[in-house]
Amino acid sequence: MRVQVLIPSLICVAMLSACAGTGPVAGGARTASTVAAAMAEVDAAVLAGQNDKAYALLKSAGTAFPTDKTPWVRMAQMRFDSTDYGQAIVDALEALERDPDDTLANSIVAVSGLRVTSKALADLSQKNNLNGNVRTEAQELARLLRTSLGEEVLVANGARPAARAKDAPGRKAMAAPAPAARPASNDPFGALK
Template identity: 40%
Template sequence: MTTFSDFKYLCGVLACAAALTGCETTKPVVAKGPPPLAELLNQGTQASAAGRKEEAIGYWKQATAAYTGDKAPWVKIAQSRYDSGQHGEAIVAAQEVLLRDPNDKTASAIIAAAGLRSVNNALGNLNRQSALVGQVRADSQEQIKLLRDNMGDTAPVAPIRRSQPEKSAVKAVKDNNPLTSLKDTPKAENDKPAIKLREPESKSPFEALNNLRDSGK
C-alpha cells in the first residue's frame, strides 16, 4: 500500500525530471551585435547616391552609436551636410571628427568653408538691414584682415605710372659686318640710273654742203 510519504517522493522525482528535460531543450539566447562598420558605411553611401540623404544619415548615425571611437561615419555626415547647405550641422559633425583625429584635414576644411559661408550670409543680412555698423562692423573688418593674413593674401600694390618710358640701359653692340652700313644708309645719287641724252638727228650729206655754203657767204 502506497503511503503519503511515497507519493511525495514520487512527485519530487517527477519534478526533477521535468526540470532536467527543460534545461536540455531550452537554448540560451545570444544577443545579436551591430552590423559591421563597413556594411553600415556602404549602405549609407548607396542611399546617398540614390538621393535618399536622410536615410544615409540614419545609417551613419547608427554607425556612430555602435562604433563610438571611429571617425569615418562622422566624416560622411559632415560632408553630406555641407553638400546639402546645412552648414551648422556640418560644422558640428566635423568637430566630432576632430575630437577623434585632430589632424583630419577634411574636417578642418569643412569647418573653415562652412564657417565662412555662414558668416558671409549673416553679414549680407546685416548689410541689407543697414545694421552692419559700430562695433560689429569694426570686429568684422578685423576678422577679415586676420583671414587675409592667414591665407597669405595681401593687398595688391598699385603699379607706378611713369611719365616717360625708360631708356634702355643696354648699349648697342657694334656690328662689324661691312654690309650693315649699306643696308641702313640711303643709296648714293650715283647709284641712280643715268639719264640718257638725246642724240642729235643725223643729217644727209646734201644738207651739210648747204650749211657750209651758207657759212661762206
C-alpha cells in the first residue's frame, strides 16, 4: 500500500520539477540562449530606459553563463556610469574572478575606488578630521598615484578645485576633490587624463 502512494507522489514531484525548470526566472526575466542574445536584450532594455530590467537580465545572464565575464563587466560599467561606485567595484571584481586580465574591469575597480576614497577624504577634510594616520595614508596614496601615473601633480593648476573656506586656524586649506564627472566614453580613466 505504501508503494501505491509513493509512486504517484514521485511522479507529481518529477512533473513539478520539469515545470519549474522551464518557466521564467524570478522577476519575469527569461534566460537567453547565448550571452550575445542576453546582451542584445540588455541593450534593448537600456535603450527603452528600463535599467532595472537591464540589471535583472544581466544578473540572469551571469547565473546562466557562470564562466562568462561579459554580464559582469557590463553591469560594472552601467553602475560606474550611474556613479554607484561601490556596486561597480563588486560587479567588476566578479568579472575579474572570471578573467583577471580584463583591462576594463580593472580600470573600473581602480577609478571607482579612487572616487570613493576622494569623497571620503573630502568629507573628513570638511569636518577637520583628516589627521594622524589617515592624513599620512592619504599623502602616501597621493604619492603612489603620482608615481603610477608618471605625473608630478595629480590635478593641473587650471583644473584646480576651490579651497575649503572654513578650515581650522593655523591649517592650510585643503583642496576639495573635483566633482565626479561622468566620463564621455567607456574609459573610466578618462577623468584622470
